[in-house]
Amino acid sequence: MLIPFRKLATYGQIADWIGAHGSARQVGWALRRLPLPSDIPWHRVINAKGQISMNPSREGSDWLQRELLIAEGIPVDQQGRLPLREHLWKPDLRPKPVNESSKQN
């Protein structure tokens, strides 16, 4: 499991997360060769525009993604736009939480 339930992440975000800044396209490339019945929540991965990457080459898997997101309670526009700002996932970039006293966010 990469992305928590009802959370969204962008390609660039993931790329940067795995230490491949600027390699967002490779993330998309990886998902592309991904077998559909996958254990990975690929449908929670969208582009930085806050939309599903709609493309004919996906042969409809993009629309499937839209349905899946809606199924999770995330409203998706006909254009594939979604409330990314409100569902953006925060990767575990905290290997050693200093102290909860300084917690904010």
Next chain:
DNA sequence: CATTTGACGCTCT
């Protein structure tokens, strides 16, 4: 080995 292509991202108009 050189080019083209692509589920991307950021900036400027």
Next chain:
DNA sequence: TAGAGCGCCAAAT
């Protein structure tokens, strides 16, 4: 807000 232009990196041809 939408569209165009340019940068990026790995795979395919």
